[in-house]
Amino acid sequence: MKVGLYFGTYNPIHIGHLAIANYLVEFSEIDQLWFVVSPQSPFKTKKSLLDNYQRLELVNRAIDRDFRFQASNIEFNLPRPSYTIDTLVYLKDKFPSYEFYLIMGADNLVYIEKWKNVEMILSNYKILVYPRPGYEKEKLLAHPNIQHVDAPVMEISSSFIRKAIADGKDVRHFIPPKTWQYIEEMSFYK
Template structure:
């Protein structure tokens, strides 16, 4: 099975994330997409970042009913700070029957050469890239392991959603319904 790993803090997960994940699961040749929730770095103070398990719960709420998309807390169990290459090696040990690919936006492809062991990543894993408004200038877009996927361009940000809640605006249409209910019920992001 070929699994695409979609990493993020998902603080909160929104419909833009879901549109990309579903597009990758349905139209890119991947069998599944795992939404890998990035844990809070204990060395960084970020008051707007919800607890790891609250963010994981929101990913569960959002992906319920999408059999090809599943939440993953795999990085919660790994030493911090964590690097993508370490996560991939851990997953390959745990699930040797699967092939793992990375999912990232064009903006991340531009910074890939700065990643730890990026040559290893490119040599051993396919990278599925979704478009952003600002196109990539990366020479990597012609790399044989890089697949540019014509997914919809969705410019919704978790930062904008958090700011909307804090400013008493209604961001509900940008969120899966159950996720918005969970945020609203728990008064998340209001301060």
């Protein structure tokens, strides 16, 4: 099975994340996509960053029972700071028959050369890169294992949603209904 790993804080997950995920499982070679919820760094305390398990619950509610998607807390119990290569090695050991792909926005590809063991990642894993406003694929790192996908360009962000909620705006249509309901019930981001 070919599994795309879509890392993020998902604080909160929104329709932009889901549109990208949906595009990738339907229009790329991956069979399933895992939303890998990144843990809060013990060195960074962001007041607006929800607890790891609250963000995992937001993702679970967003994907509901869509068999193409899975919420993953795989990094919650790995050593920190968590490096992508360590997560990949752990997953390959745990699921040896799976082929893992990294999924990232063009804005993150800009920094990949600073990642721990980047050559090992580029040599052993395919990376699916979706477009982000202001980043042209021609100016980004070219490598045989980096594949640019023509997913829709999403300009929505979690920080926009958090600020809008804090400002008392109704942004329910930017977030899946069950996720919005949980945010409202828990008074998150207010």
